[in-house]
Amino acid sequence: MSKRIDYLIVGQGIAGTLLAWFLEKAGQSFMIIDNDFADSSTNIAAGIINPITGRRFVKSWMIGDLLPFAKKTYEEIQDYLELPVYKEMEIIRYFQSNVEGNNWITKTSYEEYEQYLSSKKLEQDLSTIINNSGGYGIVHGAKVDLRILIKYYQLHYQSKGQLQIDTFDHSALQVDEDKVIYKSIEAKKVIFCEGYSACRNPWFKHLPYESAKGEVLLIKIPNFKTPYIIKKNQFLVPVGEDVYWFGSNYEWEDLTNTPTPSGRAYLEERLADILKVDYEVLDHMAAVRPVLKDRRPALGLHPEHDAIAILNGMGTKGTSIAPYWADRLVRFLLGEEGLNGEVDVRRFAYG
Ligand SMILES: Cc1cc2nc3c(=O)[nH]c(=O)nc-3n(C[C@H](O)[C@H](O)[C@H](O)COP(=O)(O)OP(=O)(O)OC[C@H]3O[C@@H](n4cnc5c(N)ncnc54)[C@H](O)[C@@H]3O)c2cc1C
Known part of the structure; x- marks a missing residue:
């Protein structure tokens, strides 16, 4: 006998997790299949929310x-x-140059930037730790502990029988006009939140992916504690007792x-440029960011199958943008509002 639900979600990264959050809030039933990669x-990811780029x-x-929507969602x-x-x-x-320093001065004079930037003096003296010859500015950002969030929800949905740890087999999906059937699950729609792997999804491999791998070092800087995220080309992010996330390329x-050895060499070169003190490498990791050519997310319905949907293209900023677009997708699926053409997956030619 098949289990009947409203939505089948494939993938439980930040996109799939937040989608489940908003579907649950809207009283919809769902199952998630994720391969626990x-x-x-x-x-x-470091989970940085950075409102100012470049x-x-x-x-x-x-x-x-x-940003306000992300803050509200994560606080809830x-x-x-x-x-x-x-x-x-x-x-x-x-700042890496005088030009950057001047750009900063210009931006801090704009009223619309006031809430994001500050030129105040730091409370902590970083000069014994950080190489700094060109001055600095402060951006008001945030950080989300994505690993804890994902792990918690994995256990939560598993305990409620709403999550299967498995690799979704696309060839086993039966697609009808108003429903999909996957093994013993019957759902009104399947929503793919597969991140970079969507380039292998038979229904969405036509999207113009320009995904980008990034390598990261986890390092220990003995006796250094700071409340700040430090950015000098790369980000140095405090993640625990003397431990820092450093990346990326x-x-x-x-x-x-x-x-890769070349990725590590690159990051260690950058570290030598930032740090005045010794550090120990604890781990070296890599992942692929799901990026689309136009640098916009992709959500909504498949061009030919209304029972198939997607939430993808979170790019380099999934932490900031996934809450808003997961909510918008749920509202769209419930018929409450339309989709912004800039993010609608149907903007890409199919077939
Ligand atoms: C080095 C690095 C640093 C980053 N730093 C930041 C940062 O500081 N701030 C920020 O906002 N963003 C950052 N990002 C980007 C951010 O990670 C992404 O925007 C976001 O995490 C993408 O989320 P997602 O859920 O779309 O995809 P993913 O995180 O890839 O999740 C997809 C999930 O689907 C699963 N899946 C895929 N196919 C299948 C299948 N067939 N069956 C079952 N499960 C499947 C995968 O295993 C995975 O669990 C960074 C990325 C990298 C690589």
Whole structure:
């Protein structure tokens, strides 16, 4: 006998997890199938929410809508879990040149940037630890502990019988006009949240992927504690007792999850440029970010099958953007609102 539900979600990274959160809030029934891949993009990410990007310090796309929504969502989840997963943090941006320093001064004079930037003096003196010749500015950011969030929800949905740890077999999916059948599950729709692996999904391999591998070092800097995220090209992010996440680079050819000697050499070179003190490498990891050519997410219904949907293309900023777009997708699926053409997966030619 088959189990009948509203939605079948494939993939429990940050996209699938938040989708489940909003579906649950909307009273919808669902099952998740996830293969528990330790090196998924979500598991390797630092979880930084950074409203300002690039050397010109430009506000990220739609950040005025995305950031407050992300904050509200993670704080609600945090209250529900009774686990500290969301933390506002200052990002110290060290300038690499006079041009950058001047760009910063210009941006801090704009009223619309006031809530994101600050030029105040740091409370902690970092000068014995960090190489800094060019000055710095402060960006008001945040960090989400994605690993804890994902792990908690994995256990939570498993205990409720709503999560199967398995690899989804696309060839076993039967697609009808108004439903899908997968083994013993019958659902109104399947929603694929497979991250980078969607490039192998027979219904969505036509999307213009430009996914990018990133390598990361987990390092220990003895006797160094700081409340700040430090950015000087790469990010140095405190994750626990003297332990820091350091990354990352961008690689578009080798889309494996294998850390490489050249990736490590690159990161260690960057570390030598930032740190004045010794460190110990604890781990070296790699994952692939699900990026689309136009750098926008992709959500909504398959161009030919209304029973198939997707939430993907979280790119380099899944932590900031997934809450808003997961919520928008749920509202769309429930017929409450339309989809912004800029993110609708149907913007890509199919067939
Ligand atoms: C090095 C690095 C650093 C990053 N740092 C940040 C950061 O600081 N801030 C930020 O916002 N973003 C960051 N990102 C980007 C961020 O990780 C992504 O935007 C986001 O995590 C993507 O989430 P997702 O759920 O779409 O995909 P994923 O995290 O890839 O999740 C997809 C899930 O689906 C599962 N899956 C796939 N196919 C199948 C199948 N057939 N059957 C079963 N399960 C399947 C996968 O195993 C995985 O669990 C970083 C990425 C990298 C690589």
